[in-house]
Amino acid sequence: MLELSEISRVLAVLAHPDDVDFGSAGTISSWTAAGVQVTYLIVTDGDAGGFDDRVTRAEMAELRRKEQRAAAEAVGVTDVRFLGYPDGRLEPGFDLRRDIARVIRQVRPDRVLTHSPERNHQRIAPSHPDHRVVGGATLDAVYPDARNPYAFPELRGEGLEAWVAREVWMSGGPTPDHYVDITDHFDRKLAALKAHATQTAHMQDGLEAMLRGWLGANAAAAGFGEGRLAESYQIVNTA
Template structure:
């Protein structure tokens, strides 16, 4: 994901379900989120430290201990060859079956998920899955580091343009909410119940779109076979 908290807004409920089933999950944050928050009294470097710590705490809420950061500048991410290489490196290190990422496409009906950093990370991550991580001749420096080629079998795009998977997270909603509350620099300004109400609105709409029973809460994805 691009920033600390992106994974928790988009997929934390689903991840809580995966880790309960014994699935190992690793997080990769491209930036430290240094351009976020609402406090003019701290430096951007201090904000980066806070947000890394918040993400580590949030990850523990849903059973994730492996949290990695690339340290790209928040708000200035581009889908460069360097970013593709850095993501491909982690794919070869972790060797995942599934890679979750933001959508590389702009959503004109709901603009907020289409932050430029999100789209850049989505584009670079998709290219890192195919063809970079699986091609032993792409980025030969990775082979020199001892990282063999690896093929991830599927990609889950958060809020992709053609949604085809709705995951019922009703049983894991409280863990998702707890994870998001760990991101105090981003959510503490919200009024009592505002965060929960906002989430329930989004997730209820997802559940309805996915044909889940009334009262359900769901996260939505476009799942792409990349085997």
């Protein structure tokens, strides 16, 4: 695993608005606090989310973009990008790989954070089909697409030269091998999630308790001790 001192830029590639905050807002808060530049790339606008039939799908997409930008600010992220793919209908393919590889070449990150492409039978929520598609496409975009100057030659035509992202952190998978203690950043994670009002307003009374239970279990698995909170990842060396 790369040391934090070796990291200047991180690109987080997630399927929907709020995915990055449920999975990684505490970790990202710790990175931005250390001076790391973090960019969010959200593949869909989350237009299939929410619980209010009075809100059109176009209105929902705009609401969720606004919520994601507000959530990003809560953890020190100002660069938030959207690809605009349809929520709930993602499929593996060259277009998605190319679009992610394009942003990798633009941002030139040392580390990429994304979903695990593996189904987690212990916790089904992280295994949403869109999550698994984005995780797989992101790994393919990291290796081999972004680093191969002859993959997607149109990207070189845009002035985007090949780039090697040295490490990928995957969240939500069945076999985590690294834990980040986010106890000191929990308040910022909670604020980020509350910014996603279309997704979390219905559980505001229980949101903090739910998070503390889940993150506390991660911390216990990591051996961090009583009262600590942690987010979990599987790390892939892609140097």
